[in-house]
Each structure stands twice: as structure tokens, then as C-alpha cells.
Amino acid sequence: MDDSSRRLQQRRNQPSFSSSSSTGPTRFRSQNFSTNPTKTTQSSNSVPRSNFTTATTPNNTRNPGHIRNRKSETYDGISQQQEEQEAREDVGSIIGTCPFMCPDGERAQRERLRDLAVFERLHGDPRKTSPSLAVKKFCRTISVKHVQASDVRPLAVLEDTLNYLLNLLDSSEHPFEVVHDFIFDRTRSIRQDLSMQHIVNDRAICMYEKMVKFHVISHQRLRNCTSSSISSLQYLNMEQLTKALASLYVLYEANRNNNFVYENEAQFRSFYVLLHLDSKNQQMEESLSYWFRNVPSPVMKSKEMHFARQVLRFYQMGNYKRFLCTVSSEASYLQYCIIEPNVNEVRALAISYINNCCYKLHPYPLEQLSKLLRMKELDVESLCHACGLKITSDDGENKSLPTKQTTFSIPKGSLQSYELVGLQQ
Incomplete structure (x- = not known):
């Protein structure tokens, strides 16, 4: 047998190897913390998609009240050496031990750099603070592999x-945009610490609901601010609102036990639907038709979700009468905080319909228009002027809106906020 024949025979006799690897679904570990001791949290079959930050620390022990970080899948192209390196890094999540709102090292460093917000300064001194005033800042470039347990705050x-931060929300000593900027940054830091420790229990859900509520209220209150940078603040607030909502929905699913629904879940789910009223909102990436498939049946049947879907339908149809009537009679305070900008848009749309469609020889009574738009008569007059329309009055001082005016135009920028008559706060 010549050399080429022997080599061919050797290749045929060699065993063949195939590269394939797969891992089973990652499971949640049981949680130690619960706001209701009688409620048993059932493990989920798989980890829902989340935007939580992956956090592992080589030198920390595992905590049974936290979720272990696992690799979801091993790909064929990864070498064995890379897999071993990742396995060494994947040893458990960090357990915070910092007893203060801000770690000692950060507090001292920020004193040296005079990097203290007005709420953190001791007696107004930009170089001095205290453990009862300083709050840990959000750090975008944090390296979770080298985080010390003493720099991370535990759940309590x-x-x-x-709670300390939210008590500052009604502070009257500073403009709201200053208060918002401080709470905005420090709540992001709180979410970061929760993520690094993989805390997903009922207490974390309660905290996320409070943070979402902060962003929802800010969505409304920032519209009344006059700062030159208010548009960027509104955009950033909306960005964090949608991220916090997404994380909250993941927490709901992670703690789902059969058909159990959290007390506030229906209302917080309705926020996602109401945010779709704004067609300019670039934060809402997932379509509603797909999103509805993952909403639990009891939530879909709730009055909060029914209200949100009705309002969205009336808005898309241009049915301003039923839209305003439904909002004024059924909206909760938080739901109205989201809807309010759209309420004024619908009112302006209604005025344009009346101006274009009514008879020119029959001016539209302002008193009747105020009832239709659920506004005070003075506010209706102000809105008509903002839209470029004139108001007339007869000898009895009854005011009317002359129709077929060609000067109508939607005001540039955001419309002024007007009270919604009949709104149940």
C-alpha cells in the first residue's frame, strides 16, 4: 500500500467529534424576604427577559435571598478556556453591607471634590456633609467585578x-427641576444596588412601584417648569420611567404564584397602555398587540386596564367627547398625570372640529363649549385665543365662538395645562 492510501485509511479509522452544548433553563432561587410571611413565592420555570445589571463578585459568598447569575447558553464558538474563565467569575451575587445612605469612601471623596448636592450640604457648606444627608450617586461606569460589599447598601x-428621597419630593425650598434632578439620580443608584444584589422579592416590587410613581408624577410636574433644559429633563425622565416599568413587570412575573395578582399591578400595567397615547414617544419599543399576550388574564379584566384601553381607543378615533368624559369620571391621579398632555391636545382638536363644521351664522356658545370640553369658561376663552381664534360677546355679555375662522392653528410647543372639571382626584 502506498503512502497516500495509508493516510486515507488512517483518516477513515479516526473517530468523529461533534461540538454541541446546551444548558437547561435558568431557574430562580427562593427568596428569603417577603412583605407577607404567609405568602409562598413559587420559583419561576425560567428567568424572564430583564434589563437588570449582571453583577458578580469573586470573593463574596452566596445569599439564599438573592438570585445567582448564570449563563443562559454556551455557544459552539467559545473555547473551553473561555468557558472555564467565565465559570470562575460566575460564583454568586454580591451582598451589600454598607449601613449608610452613602458609603464612607464616596462621602469623603465627594467632600474633597465639593461634589455635594444642595440637599447633602451640612449647614449649606459645599465641602461638608454627614451620613444623614449624603446619598450614594449613580455611577454609569461601575465595574461590578471589583465592587466591595461595603460599597453596596443592603435591602433595609x-x-x-x-423613603428619605421621596420625602423631598414636596420640598418648596428649591425649584422642582432641582428636586427632580437629585431624586432622579439617587433612585437610579438604588436600582443599581438592587440589581447588583439580584434582589427580586416583594419588598423590591414595592420599591419599584414607588420609583415608577415618582417618574409618573414628574412627567406631569416637569411640564410646568420654565427651565431652559426642561425638554431634556422630560426626555430623560420618560426614559427612566419606561425602564423602571419594564423592570417592575419582570419582578411581577418572577414572583408570580399561579394566578396571583399584586394589589397595584393592574394600575401599573395600565401605565404602559396610556404611554402609547403619545405618538412621539420613542421609548415604547414593544407593540401593544404583542405586549397584551403576556399580561395575566385577571389584569386584562381589571377596571384599570379596561379604562386604559377605552381611553386609547377614543383617542385614536378622535372621539373627544367620550375621551374627556371617560378621563374625568374614571382616571386615577397617577393615570391622569400621564394623560394630561393628551387632554389638552384633544381639546384643541375639538375646537378645530367645531370651528370648521358649525354654521357660520350661528356662533357656538362658550358656556356650552366649556361643558363639552369640561373646562371653566375663562379657560376655554384662553385656549381659543391660544389657537388663534376670536371670542365675541352680545349685549348680555354671553360669549360665543364665531366659527369658520381661518386663523386657527395649534400652538407651537406644549399647551398650557387647564383643569379638568369633574376629575375625581
């Missing part, structure tokens, strides 16, 4: 920190 400290 995070709860106290959040």
Missing part, C-alpha cells in the same frame, strides 16, 4: 434611603 438601607 435601600428602603430607608428611598
Whole structure:
């Protein structure tokens, strides 16, 4: 047998190898913390998609109240050496031990750099603070592999920190945009600490609901601010609102036990639907038709979700009468905070319909228009002027809107907020 024949025979006799690897679904570990001791949290079959930050620390022990970080899949192109390196890094999630709202090292460094917000300054001194004033800042470039446990706040400290921050929300000493900027940054830091520790229990759900509520209220209150940078603040607030909502929905699913629904879940789910009223909102990436498939049946049947779907349908149809009537009679305070900008848009749309469609020889009574738009008569007059329309009055001082005016135009920028008559706060 010549050399080429022997080599061919050797290749045929060699065993063949195939590269394939797969892992089973990642499962949640049971949680130690619960706001209701009688409620048993059932493990989920698989980890829902989440935007939580992956956080592992080589030198920390595992905590049974936290979720272990696991690799979801091993790909064929990864070498064995890379897999072993990742396995060494994947040893568990960090357990925070910092007893203060801000770690000692960060507090001292920020004193040296005079990097203290007005709410953190001791007696107004930009170089001095205290453990009862300083709050840990959000750090975008944090390296979770090298985080020390002493720099991460445990759950109880995070709860106290959040309550402290939200108590500042009604502060009248500073403009709202200043208050918002401080709470905005520090709540992001709280979410970061929760993510690094993989805390997904009922107490974390309560905290996320409070943070979502902060962003929803800010969505309304920022519209009344006059700062030159208010548009960027509104955009950033909306961005964090949608991210916090997405994380909250993941937490709901992670703690789902059969058909159990959290007390506030229906209302917080309705926010996602109401945010679709704004066609300019670039944060809402997932279509509603797909999103509805993942909403639990009890939530879909709730009055909160029914209200949100009705309002969205009336808005898309241009049915301003039923839209305003439904909002004024059924909206909760938080739902109205989201809807309010659209309420004024619908009112302007109604005025344009009346101006274009009514008879020119029959001016539209302002008193009747105020009832239709659920506004005070003075506010209706102000809105008509903002839209470029004139108001007339007869000898009895009854005011009317002359129709067929060609000067109508939607005001540039955001419309002024007017009270919605009949709104149940």
C-alpha cells in the first residue's frame, strides 16, 4: 500500500467529534424576604427577559435571598478556556453591607471634590456633609467585578434611603427641576444596588412601584417648569420611567404564584397602555398587540386596564367627547398625570372640529363649549385665543365662538395645562 492510501485509511479509522452544548433553563432561587410571611413565592420555570445589571463578585459568598447569575447558553464558538474563565467569575451575587445612605469612601471623596448636592450640604457648606444627608450617586461606569460589599447598601438601607428621597419630593425650598434632578439620580443608584444584589422579592416590587410613581408624577410636574433644559429633563425622565416599568413587570412575573395578582399591578400595567397615547414617544419599543399576550388574564379584566384601553381607543378615533368624559369620571391621579398632555391636545382638536363644521351664522356658545370640553369658561376663552381664534360677546355679555375662522392653528410647543372639571382626584 502506498503512502497516500495509508493516510486515507488512517483518516477513515479516526473517530468523529461533534461540538454541541446546551444548558437547561435558568431557574430562580427562593427568596428569603417577603412583605407577607404567609405568602409562598413559587420559583419561576425560567428567568424572564430583564434589563437588570449582571453583577458578580469573586470573593463574596452566596445569599439564599438573592438570585445567582448564570449563563443562559454556551455557544459552539467559545473555547473551553473561555468557558472555564467565565465559570470562575460566575460564583454568586454580591451582598451589600454598607449601613449608610452613602458609603464612607464616596462621602469623603465627594467632600474633597465639593461634589455635594444642595440637599447633602451640612449647614449649606459645599465641602461638608454627614451620613444623614449624603446619598450614594449613580455611577454609569461601575465595574461590578471589583465592587466591595461595603460599597453596596443592603435591602433595609435601600428602603430607608428611598423613603428619605421621596420625602423631598414636596420640598418648596428649591425649584422642582432641582428636586427632580437629585431624586432622579439617587433612585437610579438604588436600582443599581438592587440589581447588583439580584434582589427580586416583594419588598423590591414595592420599591419599584414607588420609583415608577415618582417618574409618573414628574412627567406631569416637569411640564410646568420654565427651565431652559426642561425638554431634556422630560426626555430623560420618560426614559427612566419606561425602564423602571419594564423592570417592575419582570419582578411581577418572577414572583408570580399561579394566578396571583399584586394589589397595584393592574394600575401599573395600565401605565404602559396610556404611554402609547403619545405618538412621539420613542421609548415604547414593544407593540401593544404583542405586549397584551403576556399580561395575566385577571389584569386584562381589571377596571384599570379596561379604562386604559377605552381611553386609547377614543383617542385614536378622535372621539373627544367620550375621551374627556371617560378621563374625568374614571382616571386615577397617577393615570391622569400621564394623560394630561393628551387632554389638552384633544381639546384643541375639538375646537378645530367645531370651528370648521358649525354654521357660520350661528356662533357656538362658550358656556356650552366649556361643558363639552369640561373646562371653566375663562379657560376655554384662553385656549381659543391660544389657537388663534376670536371670542365675541352680545349685549348680555354671553360669549360665543364665531366659527369658520381661518386663523386657527395649534400652538407651537406644549399647551398650557387647564383643569379638568369633574376629575375625581
